[in-house]
Amino acid sequence: MRPLDxxxxxxxxxxxxxxxxxxxSAATAAAREAAFARDVPDPAALRDLAARIRAHALDHLPxxxxxxxxxxxxxxxxxxxxADAGAARDVVxxxxxxxxxxxxxKSKSMATEEIGLAAHLAAHGITPVETDxxxxxxxxxxxxxxxxxxxxxxxxxxxxxxxxxxxGLGPYDDRPEEITRRARMHLRGxxxxxxxxxxxxxxxxxxxxxxxxxxxxxxxxxxxxxxxVHVAVVGIEKLVPRDRxxxxxxxxxxxxxxxxxxxxxxxxxxxxxxxxxxxxxxxLHVVLLDAGRSALLASEARDVLRCIRCGACMNVCPVxxxxxxxxxxxxxPGPLGAVLAPHLAGASAAATASASSLCGACADVCPVAIPxxxxxxxxxxxxxxxxxxxxxxxxxxxxxxxxPRAWRAALRAARLLNAVPDALAPHPLLRAWLGExxxxxxxxxxxxxxxxxxxxxx
Amino acid sequence: xxxxxRVALLLTCLCDAFEDGVARxxxxxxxxxxxxxxxxxxxxxxxxxxxxxxxxAAARAVVRHALATFGEDVPVVAPAASCVAFLRHAPAxxxxxxxxxxxxxxxxxxVHELCEFVAQRTGGAWPGRLRARVAVxxxxxxxxxxxxxxxxxxxxxxxxxxxxxxxESEACCGFGGVFSVTxxxxxxxxxxxxxxxxxxxxPDVVVSPDxxxxxxxxxxxxxxGRPLAARHVAELLRDSLAGTA
Numbered sequence: 001m002r003p004l005d006x007x008x009x010x011x012x013x014x015x016x017x018x019x020x021x022x023x024x025s026a027a028t029a030a031a032r033e034a035a036f037a038r039d040v041p042d043p044a045a046l047r048d049l050a051a052r053i054r055a056h057a058l059d060h061l062p063x064x065x066x067x068x069x070x071x072x073x074x075x076x077x078x079x080x081x082x083a084d085a086g087a088a089r090d091v092v093x094x095x096x097x098x099x100x101x102x103x104x105x106k107s108k109s110m111a112t113e114e115i116g117l118a119a120h121l122a123a124h125g126i127t128p129v130e131t132d133x134x135x136x137x138x139x140x141x142x143x144x145x146x147x148x149x150x151x152x153x154x155x156x157x158x159x160x161x162x163x164x165x166x167x168g169l170g171p172y173d174d175r176p177e178e179i180t181r182r183a184r185m186h187l188r189g190x191x192x193x194x195x196x197x198x199x200x201x202x203x204x205x206x207x208x209x210x211x212x213x214x215x216x217x218x219x220x221x222x223x224x225x226x227x228x229v230h231v232a233v234v235g236i237e238k239l240v241p242r243d244r245x246x247x248x249x250x251x252x253x254x255x256x257x258x259x260x261x262x263x264x265x266x267x268x269x270x271x272x273x274x275x276x277x278x279x280x281x282x283x284l285h286v287v288l289l290d291a292g293r294s295a296l297l298a299s300e301a302r303d304v305l306r307c308i309r310c311g312a313c314m315n316v317c318p319v320x321x322x323x324x325x326x327x328x329x330x331x332x333p334g335p336l337g338a339v340l341a342p343h344l345a346g347a348s349a350a351a352t353a354s355a356s357s358l359c360g361a362c363a364d365v366c367p368v369a370i371p372x373x374x375x376x377x378x379x380x381x382x383x384x385x386x387x388x389x390x391x392x393x394x395x396x397x398x399x400x401x402x403x404p405r406a407w408r409a410a411l412r413a414a415r416l417l418n419a420v421p422d423a424l425a426p427h428p429l430l431r432a433w434l435g436e437x438x439x440x441x442x443x444x445x446x447x448x449x450x451x452x453x454x455x456x457x458x
Numbered sequence: 459x460x461x462x463x464r465v466a467l468l469l470t471c472l473c474d475a476f477e478d479g480v481a482r483x484x485x486x487x488x489x490x491x492x493x494x495x496x497x498x499x500x501x502x503x504x505x506x507x508x509x510x511x512x513x514x515a516a517a518r519a520v521v522r523h524a525l526a527t528f529g530e531d532v533p534v535v536a537p538a539a540s541c542v543a544f545l546r547h548a549p550a551x552x553x554x555x556x557x558x559x560x561x562x563x564x565x566x567x568x569v570h571e572l573c574e575f576v577a578q579r580t581g582g583a584w585p586g587r588l589r590a591r592v593a594v595x596x597x598x599x600x601x602x603x604x605x606x607x608x609x610x611x612x613x614x615x616x617x618x619x620x621x622x623x624x625x626e627s628e629a630c631c632g633f634g635g636v637f638s639v640t641x642x643x644x645x646x647x648x649x650x651x652x653x654x655x656x657x658x659x660x661p662d663v664v665v666s667p668d669x670x671x672x673x674x675x676x677x678x679x680x681x682x683g684r685p686l687a688a689r690h691v692a693e694l695l696r697d698s699l700a701g702t703a
Contacts, residue, residue: 006644007644008643010647026626319644357634359598360601380512381514391512395516398508398513401471401503402522404501429636433639436646436678437681447469447482450482
């Protein structure tokens with residue numbers, strides 16, 4: 001049996017990279033657990049509340065989107081609806097091009113990653129500079145993020161120092177403090193040069209039209225401070241009904257993502273700069289991105305749209321830890337990617353749903369109680385039913401398992417297998433198993449014999 | 459002792475095919491805990507292999523067979539956390555409001571993993587005697603059900619047993635049904651990591667309430683030429699009784 005793509009990638013991951021990803025994932029998972037144990041008297045109740053807020057938002061998405069558009073417009077923002085990635089890229093490019101913006105400061109955003117915005121802008125003469133340190137490294141290395149919160153978890157400090165040297169940011173120096181200092185010095189200049197800012201949004205509040213952006217580096221705040229034009233690309237699932245819902249969601253987001261009680265910077269952007277205000281962009285454009293989300297909402301996998309992109313599911317996922325994020329097609333790795341990739345990354349990614357042992361660790365930590373193992377199993381079943389990701393055939397097994405006499409006969413007959421060399425095993429599943437492992441001797445029906453003898457003896 | 463409680467043994471396909479010794483131990487453990495064990499001979503498999511392979515029609519067909527086989531209204535006990543977890547999940551395979559869903563829910567409510575069931579009857583104590591350092595593997599499918607807690611309480615209460623702590627105590631062994639053959643590299647990698655954690659505290663023996671994890675871990679270890687001393691918990695419980703007079 002041919003191994004599937006995630007497995008093929010995993011086989012080629014450098015041992016040092018795998019060890020680093022595993023150690024970092026374990027450390028973040030432990031920090032998450034400690035933060036909830038330390039700060040939250042009843043984590044299950046908080047999770048239930050967070051899940052219900054997100055589920056409510058999805059149940060009322062059309063109304064909330066209308067309300068948000070109305071509030072955003074009332075505050076002077078421009079709202080654009082983008083049905084797909086291409087439409088979103090076009091509108092962002094046009095907004096900047098029409099205003100003569102040639103440099104934009106970009107803060108970290110999975111939505112812009114998903115639509116390939118940076119490459120699109122660069123191809124049209126608008127220079128995007130990633131200002132999150134991790135994303136900046138991804139950009140100068142021509143790489144892609146391997147985690148939704150920690151984009152360069154797969155890079156070690158030597159690689160980072162070499163990348164800085166190549167980029168002309170000073171001679172090789174791999175001390176984290178020095179790397180950070182150089183990035184800061186370099187990015188200050190970029191902020192000043194940028195006429196535009198691009199961000200995503202962690203949440204968009206319907207009742208107030210507030211965009212919420214959380215960062216730990218303050219780079220988003222710098223970007224907005226210097227730019228004339230701010231474009232926020234917001235997935236339509238990011239809506240929450242009320243400002244007060246943020247009290248719950250920001251609390252679970254920070255703890256789940258990094259184990260912090262609160263993220264270092266939380267930007268609340270309500271419209272462009274008001275008269276008399278010292279900072280903020282004078283124009284705000286909000287691009288509401290569908291790109292498959294409406295279809296996802298109408299599908300069996302809709303609960304995955306509750307996701308607040310904390311990354312906790314990947315931090316605890318044994319497959320993610322061993323395969324690393326780049327093993328997954330599409331933008332989102334780990335259990336989240338196993339559900340999302342078949343929907344967002346095209347039919348060729350359908351088999352991603354098989355890249356899970358269905359161990360359930362992700363379900364235990366999801367702050368919004370997404371039933372990830374069930375959704376992964378459902379995606380797998382859909383891939384089989386639709387023929388996009390056929391699984392191994394279990395027809396023979398099913399025929400026997402529904403016919404007890406045949407089952408018993410086959411169990412006994414299969415004792416003959418003990419005399420068959422591994423290479424001649426009569427089923428592809430069995431041969432695949434024997435490629436990696438031994439099997440104990442086949443003793444089919446032996447318990448039944450014992451049971452009968454025991455009954456006779458009594 | 460009071461009137462014996464009648465229970466039906468869910469043998470599991472792995473015990474049916476390979477590990478009759480584990481099933482025999484499970485019967486003896488249940489009888490020692492005051493149960494009268496019945497064995498519905500028409501049983502085959504719980505249906506989980508098809509579920510993990512994404513073949514829901516086949517999974518439903520096999521669950522239907524299990525529902526018919528275990529129709530008698532008595533507790534159903536399995537020496538397998540995984541099969542129990544699957545049968546508890548099985549109602550979701552059928553349409554809401556259907557008779558099959560109701561039947562699956564009724565079975566789900568009376569299916570128990572061996573140690574869970576025994577610990578509940580004995581208050582968590584097991585009257586055995588055995589000098590051994592034991593590491594408990596917590597299978598993924600023991601999550602949330604109280605299974606591994608029951609395993610550790612029973613094993614830990616055996617006179618002479620020392621429980622050895624295991625790093626990353628709830629990490630997956632990498633078996634995962636068809637995952638083990640569709641993702642051979644990952645499955646092996648996770649199995650090796652799991653084994654390192656399990657033997658890290660130098661136990662005399664590793665025990666698990668799930669045979670599927672053991673089949674995988676022992677199979678990998680044997681292929682690598684370093685056999686793993688690992689047993690099903692039922693065998694340890696049964697053998698510990700021999701140490702008592």
